[in-house]
Amino acid sequence: MALIRGKRLAASRGTKGSRAGAVSLLCLTLCVGFASSAAAVNEFSAGIRLSSGADLVGVRGNQGIRTNPGTVNGVVYVHPTQMDVGSIGASFVAVGTANGAGVDNCANDYDPHWTGYYDGEIAGVYFCFDFGQDNWTTGDAPSFRIERDCQLGGNVRWGLYFAGSQRACIDSGASGSSAAVAGIEVGSPDGTDRNVDAKYTSLDRRWSGGSWVAFDNNSTRVDNNYSFTRVSNTAVNTYLAPLD
């Protein structure tokens, strides 16, 4: 188990000067902080539960891994489950399985097996860590849970759990979330569709002060040729058709 508090989150190894690192000269006079974006295309299929009151404190379920993606160099394949901590789009924590190109402290993993990871952005800084190298494969359905329930120095923080074990306990200024997400994400230099399928089951959410109830997604994000199916209020499929 890795504790985030007290540990530097972002190694940012050599990312300064990366292909996205150049600061626009025009923006030196007109702007105060722009870095040119790289050309990689990130595509999603995800079920989302939004909360206007930012009072979501947990999401849990099982992540059914349905594909070996036939990894391609430079492509990132991920089954992420996320919580959008605090206000929408400001910070997040996530746990799931991944394959393909590595980033930050998460290594390249070009083989048919899936590795556990947790990542996120807290205080504007991204972090990523691996666990359970190659522990999962097609057909597995490991459990996951993100919940504001772990203790760190006597204070309650965001716990990230996968396959029954706590993987991280993360500090944040917010005690609730604006959204919970379960889906797939593919990061590809050229935007080519990739065969990544995941079937999420036993999906629940928890409100602050409440019990676990059905996830019951009230939003989605589905890019281009990817597909999403709401199977029930506790199950969603996220995939590139046909569903494996």
Add this chain to the structure above:
Amino acid sequence: MHTKMRLGRGAVVAATTILVAAGTVLIAAAQVPEGCDPGVGPITESNRFTAYDARRTHLDDSPVMSVGSAASSEARMDGLPIRWEAGDGVNSSYQYFLGGQMDQGLTVSGFRGAGGIQLDRDAVTDGDPYTADDVIAQVGDRAVKVQIGEYEGALVWADPDGLGARPHHLYWSDGAYNYALIAVRGPQRMVQLGREYVCG
């Protein structure tokens, strides 16, 4: 020719008033605590960042108006009117200030790129406040400690968003609430905005 200038009584009173006022200003300036001083010195920040496409996953760049409602107050930040609010208003209050009108499709990164300012306030409900030291413990030298009123704040030059912008985040806590101010502004202006909010 020798000219004697005689000051009338009114002129003497006016001159005295000006001198007293100037003295008052000088004394007041000397008494402004550092945390409320609108003058902010140079801030040295880390140049390191993680590029947007150098991340394993990303948060969906949702429309700001996905959650919340139109603001009803007259509050302003950096001269911008408040347009949108989210949170439950008790444990969480998220305010969005923007020069132009909001529209349904304006995403979080689009909002920031359009010059919007976001002020988040979260109640300290289950433990210690989220302090500047907590931020620094998490992100190391990506954060710079600054004084915001009587509170220690942490200023972070954030990683770029999907549109290439790198907003600044300013965090502080008054013990009852944790605050985050997020905008595409220079570091000194962010500190000034935080001080204006805290010091009034």
